[in-house]
Amino acid sequence: MGKLETNKQQKKDKLYNTAFELFITKGISKTTISDIVSKAGIAKGTFYLYFKDKYDIRNKLVVKKASELFLESHNALLQTDITDFEEQLMFIIDYIIAALQKNTSLLNFIAKNLSWGVFRSAFNQSPKDSDENFFDMFYALVPSDVISRHDAEILLFQLTEFIGSTAYSTILYSEPLSMDEFMPHLHNSVHALIHQYYNR
Amino acid sequence: MGKLETNKQQKKDKLYNTAFELFITKGISKTTISDIVSKAGIAKGTFYLYFKDKYDIRNKLVVKKASELFLESHNALLQTDITDFEEQLMFIIDYIIAALQKNTSLLNFIAKNLSWGVFRSAFNQSPKDSDENFFDMFYALVPSDVISRHDAEILLFQLTEFIGSTAYSTILYSEPLSMDEFMPHLHNSVHALIHQYYNR
Amino acid sequence: MGKLETNKQQKKDKLYNTAFELFITKGISKTTISDIVSKAGIAKGTFYLYFKDKYDIRNKLVVKKASELFLESHNALLQTDITDFEEQLMFIIDYIIAALQKNTSLLNFIAKNLSWGVFRSAFNQSPKDSDENFFDMFYALVPSDVISRHDAEILLFQLTEFIGSTAYSTILYSEPLSMDEFMPHLHNSVHALIHQYYNR
Amino acid sequence: MGKLETNKQQKKDKLYNTAFELFITKGISKTTISDIVSKAGIAKGTFYLYFKDKYDIRNKLVVKKASELFLESHNALLQTDITDFEEQLMFIIDYIIAALQKNTSLLNFIAKNLSWGVFRSAFNQSPKDSDENFFDMFYALVPSDVISRHDAEILLFQLTEFIGSTAYSTILYSEPLSMDEFMPHLHNSVHALIHQYYNR
DNA sequence: TATGAATGAGGGTTCATTCAT
DNA sequence: CATGAATGAACCCTCATTCAT
Secondary structure, three states: OOHHHHHHHHHHHHHHHHHHHHHHHHOOOOOOHHHHHHHHOOOHHHHHHHOOOHHHHHHHHHHHHHHHHHHHHHHHHHOOOOOOHHHHHHHHHHHHHHHHHHOHHHHHHHHHHOOHHHHHHHHHHOOOOOOOOHHHHHHHHOOOOOOOHHHHHHHHHHHHHHHHHHHHHHHHHOOOOOHHHHHHHHHHHHHHHHHOOOOO | OOHHHHHHHHHHHHHHHHHHHHHHHHOOOOOOHHHHHHHHOOOHHHHHHHOOOHHHHHHHHHHHHHHHHHHHHHHHHHOOOOOOHHHHHHHHHHHHHHHHHHOHHHHHHHHHHOOHHHHHHHHHHOHHHOOOOHHHHHHHHOOOOOOOHHHHHHHHHHHHHHHHHHHHHHHHHOOOOOHHHHHHHHHHHHHHHHHOOOOO | OOHHHHHHHHHHHHHHHHHHHHHHHHOOOOOOHHHHHHHHOOOHHHHHHHOOOHHHHHHHHHHHHHHHHHHHHHHHHHOOOOOOHHHHHHHHHHHHHHHHHHOHHHHHHHHHHOOHHHHHHHHHHOHHHOOOOHHHHHHHHOOOOOOOHHHHHHHHHHHHHHHHHHHHHHHHHOOOOOHHHHHHHHHHHHHHHHHOOOOO | OOHHHHHHHHHHHHHHHHHHHHHHHHOOOOOOHHHHHHHHOOOHHHHHHHOOOHHHHHHHHHHHHHHHHHHHHHHHHHOOOOOOHHHHHHHHHHHHHHHHHHOHHHHHHHHHHOOHHHHHHHHHHOHHHOOOOHHHHHHHHOOOOOOOHHHHHHHHHHHHHHHHHHHHHHHHHOOOOOHHHHHHHHHHHHHHHHHOOOOO
16 A cells, blocks of 8 residues: 555544544534544545545444444454353343443434444445454354344344334433333343244 | 414414425425425514424424324224224334325434434423323323333333334335335234233 | 615615626626625625625626616717717717726626627516616617618617627727727728618 | 657647537536546646646637637638639628537637637737638738728728627527528628728 | 514535645 | 645535514
């Protein structure tokens, strides 16, 4: 990679980092492109060299951050000896929830802007960005003898939506109850959702 | 109610209706207050006599529309002979999903802007707006001998979030599958979520 | 006319005057709307209340200024005893050329931006703006027994284009000769153009 | 001319052709240097090696295109047997008008940007560009025994301006009449303008 | 109450020009 | 000679909000 190439990537990364910081601090609508570039120490025109507009960088950031979180949880799982699928899944869920509880800005950012469509298309569009793919990771965990690949996909969808939306409300607003209070219910519900797909 | 009083309410209603129409047509951020008042045939300053800003009218509208939908489904239920709790719940869910499938603009509007907190507080703030309260309606259905009031609330929360977020993705974007394909899974999952709270 | 109405017209006039001043001083493309409003002491948004954009005010100004000049020449004609059509026409031409020689900025402004289409449509659009219409003024001068109304219109078109384009080059750039040198040729040519339409 | 030299000329020509195409398609002010170079497949910086700015290439193009048209008409004249000056002139005028009617973009481009000064100076600056000069061509046609060289120049000026400005309005906008309707008037007027200079 | 003209900060975006490679 | 990433001044325009009428 040439010096010029490196410089380009550095500029892009700087914009990503600065934009994320401002998005979670001030909110997206209150963050202007002027804010981003001036904080990043980059010229305004340069922004438009890499991103179409504010929502372009937001979409890319949302997927980036969500993926990072998932893969981080998977890496943590690999450090353990857990082999049972449900236990593995619970580990990941607990890991992610704990991370979001510690980083409510991130939760706010991801939850408000991540849709399944964005998420999915992002993985398909640029598989080179991460040598490990979150979907593959999940499907590899699922015991294929009891849950079909097709069902696994639908299950993943339901779990993601269910956990995402309830976590948003409980963690950020403690509405209608706090995440700590909700936790046992969440665990039970996740088990209930999974068990449908066993022994079908 | 005097003539002047009536005139005031008419103005307010006109603003509500016009704003809703524009919100679902052009989207909220693309709708300006100028758009609303000019389409409503009302002076710009008058808007500020009734609403604080665009987000004030949006919040009120979201709750209004969501409540109308819930109560409409309940009224439909009353026309039936269904007495079993789970069947009643399924009827309401199917009714609401069918309505949202027919009116995707409404789904988009509600899903993007309705949070549990807004919803809940709205009911508490102005119980007079609807002589029937959605929460009371729901709790009345729940068989109190098998599910406690406290659990009922948590269950309602989970169902609302689960159905809301999966319906959004499947109806509007058919991602990762269409609502028609998802329907049996949805039914099973709802049953699974409910059954946890039986015979505890 | 109420106070508010008067205030509106004052603002509009102020914008007209300031824009014209800047257009002829700095040129149109170098004049920004910011320049106009800041010099006029009016808020930027107010500009857009009265004009669509820079080119809207330019078009209106061009017609305004050209009309004023024509009508001014006609008023001057009325102060004389000249009765012969050709002499009257020559008087008007000489008057206008003299005015443009004294005010080369005006010549530059009008010549670069006035097209027959703009001119004509402007008169038809808002005939109320001037109780006297330049076209009617011209046609009234033409001796209708020797030149038909239809021919008069074509003649006026040719004279306007011929004088306009040659005056532009000779007055502003003395190319290929100065207006003073060109004057006798211009007179002869105008007579030649007119005489075609006599005794047809 | 070495290979490198040829490559340079090719780049320049490519820029000329691309710029012209964009100028007549999108208009000059809407055409950016980015547009030109990206369409030409040449680097942005390279543009500045050959031209000062957008207006530099425009001026050169306008003269180039106008000259081509004039010389083309002269070449067509040489294919005929016409010997009489007025007939020759009419042939050229008709030829040019026909060409502009077929190519209104060219008319628009030339008329809006060609001034006598630009035209004249261009011929004097770079006579090498065309081995035949339009001015010389015209003066050679004029019968020098009846019209002096000095008068010929003034006549050419008047004809050019007269025809140019009336053609613009009639061809492009049919205002106040179409070119077809105007044609006989144009012919008569041209004759009238020429005859002044006979037998002086 | 109701009006709507006036405001003006600040947003997004463009694009001619430069200069290190 | 050729490149094209980077620049950043400059611009247009929107629109929520106010306030005299």
